[in-house]
Amino acid sequence: MVKDKTQKIxxxxxxxxxxxxxxxxxxxxxxxxxxSKIGIDGKKxxxxxxxxxxxxxxxxxxxxxxxxxxxxDGRELKITVQDMGPGIEDINLAMxxxxxxxxxxxxEMGWGAGMGLPNMKKNADELKINSVVGEGTTVELVINLx
Amino acid sequence: MTLKDIIDTLKAEVIVDCNNxxxxxxxxxxxxxMSEVLYYSISNAILIxxxxxxxxxxxADVAEIDAVIFTKSKKPDSETIEFARNKGISIVVTxxxxxxxxxxxxxxxxxxxxxxxxxxxxxxx
Numbered sequence: 001m002v003k004d005k006t007q008k009i010x011x012x013x014x015x016x017x018x019x020x021x022x023x024x025x026x027x028x029x030x031x032x033x034x035x036s037k038i039g040i041d042g043k044k045x046x047x048x049x050x051x052x053x054x055x056x057x058x059x060x061x062x063x064x065x066x067x068x069x070x071x072x073d074g075r076e077l078k079i080t081v082q083d084m085g086p087g088i089e090d091i092n093l094a095m096x097x098x099x100x101x102x103x104x105x106x107x108e109m110g111w112g113a114g115m116g117l118p119n120m121k122k123n124a125d126e127l128k129i130n131s132v133v134g135e136g137t138t139v140e141l142v143i144n145l146x
Numbered sequence: 147m148t149l150k151d152i153i154d155t156l157k158a159e160v161i162v163d164c165n166n167x168x169x170x171x172x173x174x175x176x177x178x179x180m181s182e183v184l185y186y187s188i189s190n191a192i193l194i195x196x197x198x199x200x201x202x203x204x205x206a207d208v209a210e211i212d213a214v215i216f217t218k219s220k221k222p223d224s225e226t227i228e229f230a231r232n233k234g235i236s237i238v239v240t241x242x243x244x245x246x247x248x249x250x251x252x253x254x255x256x257x258x259x260x261x262x263x264x265x266x267x268x269x270x271x
Contacts, residue, residue, distance in 0.1 A: 025204030029233075032208065049208045050184045057180075110197045115181030122185075 010038060013069040016059045018085070021109060024060050027068050028053040031079075038072065040145065047123040048077055048143045054116040055081040055139050061106050062086060063136065076125075077143040087133035095121065147171060147254055149213055149236065152192065155254055156240035156247050158215065162227055164236045166212055173259035176248045180205040186259040194251075196244050200226040207233045217244045 012034070014027035032049040040048070052068070059066035063085025071078045088094050094101075095117045102112025121127050126142035150167040153160060160167070175186050176194040183193055183205050192213045193206050198220040206214050207229075213236040216222065221239055222230075230237050240247055 021201065024201045025208065029204055029207050046208075046210055053205070053208045054181065054184065110178050110180045110195075110199065110202065113179040113181045115179075115185055119181055119184050 009072045009074065010034070011069070011071040013067055016056055016063075016066045016068060016081075016083075018060060018062070018064040018066070018083075020060055024057060024111075025053055028056050031068070031070055034070075035072070035077070040072075040077065044077075044143050044145060048079070048141075051120045051123040051127075051141045051143075052079050052081075054119045055079070055141065057111055058116050058137075058139075059083045059085070061102055061111055066136075072145075075144070075146050077145055079141040079143075080138065081141075082136065082138040084136045087135055088129070088131040088137055089133055091129050091131060147251075147256055149192070149238075151254070152213075152215070152251060152256070153238055155250050156215065156238070156242055158238045158240040160236065160238055161221060162230045162235070162237035164213075164231065164234045166234070166236055169212055171212065171256065174248070174251060174256050175209075175211070175259045176244055178244075183209050183211070186261055188259045191259050194244055194247055196220065198222050198226075200229060202226075203230045203233070203235060203237070206230075206235050211235065213238055215240055215247065217242060217247055 063083035066083030069080045097118045098114040100112045100114035106112040124141040125144045128140040131137040149169055149171055171192055172190040174192050175183055178195055178197040188209045191211050193211045194215045195202055196217045198216050203226050216239045219241045
């Protein structure tokens with residue numbers, strides 16, 4: 001438990017390794033367990049889990065590595081996923097359902113359907129994406145808890 | 147229909163029994179694309195898939211699915227079984243293809259899960 005002047009209830013982070021499909025979803029399911037234990041509402045928990053899972057998978061599919069950070073206070077759950085990946089050239093295009101740049105071998109594994117960012121947007125109350133081509137992408141998701 | 151009804155209809159083998167086979171199942175999602183699983187509003191549901199990988203069950207956990215039906219007699223590895231057991235997700239294996247399994251369940255009245263309804267999402271119209 002972490003407490004500071006902004007009354008942060010809980011925070012932590014996970015490292016995500018790019019290409020590590022054997023451990024795909026582990027960070028998200030671990031976070032889901034953590035949030036469930038502190039009593040996050042079922043529907044909000046589900047939305048947070050889905051958005052987080054998609055963000056985690058984007059790191060695994062496209063980046064070399066990334067970090068998933070979470071912060072919970074009385075008002076909101078904030079999840080920040082930052083990666084060292086290729087970046088997104090056209091974020092609006094990437095938000096289009098079905099649009100994907102994933103290679104064929106990723107699709108054969110059941111990923112790369114082009115639903116990741118749309119699923120994040122559907123499930124988060126706020127979604128911010130910052131990306132620099134050749135450097136990486138930062139996704140910030142907020143679920144309102146109040 | 148209950149999960150037991152589904153198991154009987156599909157002539158399936160129970161690999162992981164999480165004591166929920168008497169639970170009523172309201173809908174099904176049939177796909178090998180994991181993001182599709184997350185797209186639908188899924189409670190009291192099953193996932194029917196030919197993708198016998200651990201991340202299919204992790205996706206089922208995130209989507210809060212009650213049971214995963216693997217088709218064409220494909221059985222999961224021990225890691226997947228252990229994860230499912232820990233998360234309370236039953237795993238069932240049917241010899242039928244995904245198409246046949248869906249058809250038989252549709253005949254028995256099981257329908258597709260609806261798309262996610264976001265009415266309860268705060269601040270969104």
